[in-house]
Amino acid sequence: MAAKVKIRSRSGTSTNDMQDAAWHMHMHTVESGLATLISASPAVKHQPATSNQPKSPSLLAQFPTKTLLSSMGVSIIDAQRDIILNVIRSTTQGQWKVLVLDDTSKKLLDNVLHADDILNESITNIEKIEDRRPKNPDVDAIYLISPQTHIVDCVMADLERRRYRKTNLIWTSLLPPHMKERLDKSAVARDQITIFRVLNIDFFPRESHLVTFRDPWSFPILFHPACNNLIRQHMEDLAQKIVGVCVALGEFPDIRYYRPRTPTHEASVLCSHLARFVQEELNLYANFHKDFPPPSNRPRATLYITDRSMDVFAPLLHEFTYQAMAHDLLPIREGDKSTYKTIVNQGTPKQEEKDYEISEKDRIWVENRHLHMKDTIEKLMGDFQKFIDENPHFTKESDPSGMNGLNTIKDMLAGLPQFEEMKGAYSLHLGMAQECMDLFQRHKLPDMASVEQILATGLDEDYRKPKHVTDQVVRTLDDDAIVMPDRLRLIALYLIYKDGLLPADLIKLLLHAQLPPQHAEMLHNFGLLGVRTSRNLKDSRPPPIPLFPQKPPPTLVQEEYALSRFETALQRLLANHATNTVDATVFPYIKPPIDLGENDIGPAPTSLRSAKPTWAKAKSSTTEPRQRVIVFMAGGATYSESRVCYDMTRQSNKEVFLLTSHMLTPAFFLRQVGDLSTDKRKLGIPAEQPPKQAPAHLFERDEPPPPAPRPVQAPLKPAVPAQPPTQAMNNMSLNSKQANGTATATPAPSSSKLQKDPEKKKRHFFSSKR
Numbered sequence: 001m002a003a004k005v006k007i008r009s010r011s012g013t014s015t016n017d018m019q020d021a022a023w024h025m026h027m028h029t030v031e032s033g034l035a036t037l038i039s040a041s042p043a044v045k046h047q048p049a050t051s052n053q054p055k056s057p058s059l060l061a062q063f064p065t066k067t068l069l070s071s072m073g074v075s076i077i078d079a080q081r082d083i084i085l086n087v088i089r090s091t092t093q094g095q096w097k098v099l100v101l102d103d104t105s106k107k108l109l110d111n112v113l114h115a116d117d118i119l120n121e122s123i124t125n126i127e128k129i130e131d132r133r134p135k136n137p138d139v140d141a142i143y144l145i146s147p148q149t150h151i152v153d154c155v156m157a158d159l160e161r162r163r164y165r166k167t168n169l170i171w172t173s174l175l176p177p178h179m180k181e182r183l184d185k186s187a188v189a190r191d192q193i194t195i196f197r198v199l200n201i202d203f204f205p206r207e208s209h210l211v212t213f214r215d216p217w218s219f220p221i222l223f224h225p226a227c228n229n230l231i232r233q234h235m236e237d238l239a240q241k242i243v244g245v246c247v248a249l250g251e252f253p254d255i256r257y258y259r260p261r262t263p264t265h266e267a268s269v270l271c272s273h274l275a276r277f278v279q280e281e282l283n284l285y286a287n288f289h290k291d292f293p294p295p296s297n298r299p300r301a302t303l304y305i306t307d308r309s310m311d312v313f314a315p316l317l318h319e320f321t322y323q324a325m326a327h328d329l330l331p332i333r334e335g336d337k338s339t340y341k342t343i344v345n346q347g348t349p350k351q352e353e354k355d356y357e358i359s360e361k362d363r364i365w366v367e368n369r370h371l372h373m374k375d376t377i378e379k380l381m382g383d384f385q386k387f388i389d390e391n392p393h394f395t396k397e398s399d400p401s402g403m404n405g406l407n408t409i410k411d412m413l414a415g416l417p418q419f420e421e422m423k424g425a426y427s428l429h430l431g432m433a434q435e436c437m438d439l440f441q442r443h444k445l446p447d448m449a450s451v452e453q454i455l456a457t458g459l460d461e462d463y464r465k466p467k468h469v470t471d472q473v474v475r476t477l478d479d480d481a482i483v484m485p486d487r488l489r490l491i492a493l494y495l496i497y498k499d500g501l502l503p504a505d506l507i508k509l510l511l512h513a514q515l516p517p518q519h520a521e522m523l524h525n526f527g528l529l530g531v532r533t534s535r536n537l538k539d540s541r542p543p544p545i546p547l548f549p550q551k552p553p554p555t556l557v558q559e560e561y562a563l564s565r566f567e568t569a570l571q572r573l574l575a576n577h578a579t580n581t582v583d584a585t586v587f588p589y590i591k592p593p594i595d596l597g598e599n600d601i602g603p604a605p606t607s608l609r610s611a612k613p614t615w616a617k618a619k620s621s622t623t624e625p626r627q628r629v630i631v632f633m634a635g636g637a638t639y640s641e642s643r644v645c646y647d648m649t650r651q652s653n654k655e656v657f658l659l660t661s662h663m664l665t666p667a668f669f670l671r672q673v674g675d676l677s678t679d680k681r682k683l684g685i686p687a688e689q690p691p692k693q694a695p696a697h698l699f700e701r702d703e704p705p706p707p708a709p710r711p712v713q714a715p716l717k718p719a720v721p722a723q724p725p726t727q728a729m730n731n732m733s734l735n736s737k738q739a740n741g742t743a744t745a746t747p748a749p750s751s752s753k754l755q756k757d758p759e760k761k762k763r764h765f766f767s768s769k770r
Helices: 016-040 076-092 103-112 115-119 149-160 177-184 187-192 218-223 225-249 266-288 322-329 363-368 373-390 406-414 417-442 445-457 469-478 484-497 503-512 519-529 559-564 569-578 605-609 639-651 666-675 725-730 739-744
Strands: 097-101 123-128 140-145 167-171 193-198 204-207 210-212 254-257 302-307 338-344 352-357 627-634 654-660
Touching (some): 076 097, 076 103, 076 115, 076 140, 076 167, 076 204, 076 225, 097 103, 103 140, 103 204, 140 149, 149 167, 149 177, 149 187, 177 187, 187 193, 218 266, 225 266, 225 627, 225 654, 254 266, 266 302, 266 519, 302 569, 322 417, 322 639, 338 417, 363 373, 363 417, 469 484, 469 503, 484 503, 484 519, 484 666, 519 666, 569 627, 569 639, 569 654, 627 639, 639 654
Parallel strands (some): 097 123, 097 140, 140 167, 167 193, 210 654, 254 302, 302 627, 627 654
Antiparallel strands (some): 204 210, 338 352
């Protein structure tokens, strides 16, 4: 067990040596422990597999099959997948149909479904509405499309050309009135459309309890001073997406919203307006769907509408849990998928670069992403040791002196061709963990994080008022190992901690950190998020009232986690919700429930038992349906906030879902804050771009069919002299037939029915590109 070294900075002296020793001692122990584990395993020579040896078990059988989702309740990924498959299944009813998608709806389906999932529901082909497509007038089509003007143009072009026999229109979200009116007034549309439905699925489940809208433009629209003309439409769009998640979960929640105590910024009313939009959309949906919400004995859900200004510390701090640390430090590419490029089979002739997807399908990622990095590494090593114990015939004899921790495991994995899936997954995460730790040490993140925690919490490691904070900030900025982006983060945190700086002092601090003074403009943009960024020399204003009262210091201090003392505002909110102590002046209701017990509201008597004296789970032999808490974070959410939602779900009697426009990393957050002073015309906001146009080829007239070829006249045969009928009669038999029966053959009857080709289905792929 590694020695515990207390990290202190009260004296104002440098804590570099002690912090470095503490972390390095622990990591040395971890990696030495790994070497000991491997060297202690039986040194059995690698034996070639024989027919008498047991077959290699699957990856899932190699390690504990316990999944974290068992205590997490429903998965929003599964909920959206079921909605899509059910509507396709109910529309096809076993009859073959074509599925038509647009670019947006295809991304929605790609996110939760595979091609085979769709094709197995009597779908013969999957087509893109923007692409060139042959006419198929003998088959009905299902259009699963998004409500955009150019998509409606595409639909009308198909209807006017009768591209398919009948049309089933299914929209991913509510169609604007003017678009629906256009379809209603069209005679060809009325003649061909047999089904018209709205699914409300315009959102992207990223994890089982995390939903994003893949809309990073939401941040400038909500907070840029020049984007006021875009806000109303954007809020209506956000409200529809939020309602879509509520519908997928079968919840009609009570709505509460964040209202700052002492608002200083224009966007302080953002949450109240958005909450009202959501309430209106929910009421509208319930009016048109009398079966919503479905019957349930679950306590009524609560929806919190919050925004990024509620917590500006969380996007700036270094977090040392695996997922947050990886996204902060590593070049993980974000797009339709999250991918990380790594080298496989390093040092062998098969060495190559490979992109790995990081998603819910990766069990190792799901089990480790919310663990502290030291716990992640210990778990990876423990799981791999379990594999060695269960498969000793794969362990090579090695020189114990050559063991080097994580690198040793990676080398061993390269020699196990029988376990390709396991090799790929563990090579990925061992490599990511190793790279994170290399950067952790190289950039002196322990020193950096020690100061960050003081600035974010207002307390030192002993939970006392810190001393010489400015000196600690300046010394940290002087360290050459601290990279420039981290210096900017530290200055931003110091600015927030000080509740504003003299403009001249801010410039001096930037110059001392060797940062360009132009960054001062970006830092002043924090004022648009409610942060006071400047003060006068004689300004004696009182310190701001904290959003949540300061907690008493813990009775048992976990010294190993001294760099992770900060609790996000969302964590405090969820903890207060679990104990029914949320301040109604800061988080008021849109429509107060009849029973102000709040968490005890629900149609079933069991809801009266959901309020607990503490948010921790009570040990009980019976399982009661848990109340669901849905949190929307406008302007982007952090991975630390996502983690606390999972933690609260596991540790309380609540099930928490986090919704947001997009996920933030510290670098991306600072970039977006900087954009708030940029001319909005340079930001390329999609809502201000020219509207998309339907492809011209959809409006082209069908080419007339080529003329039928003229029959070729057979050459004239030489004249044959006529014979008397008696000669033919002499050669005729009463039982004769024409050779091969050709004279009596009749043409096969024609059929207008579609001939089902079982192989046709296999030739179409959901994600194929034309």
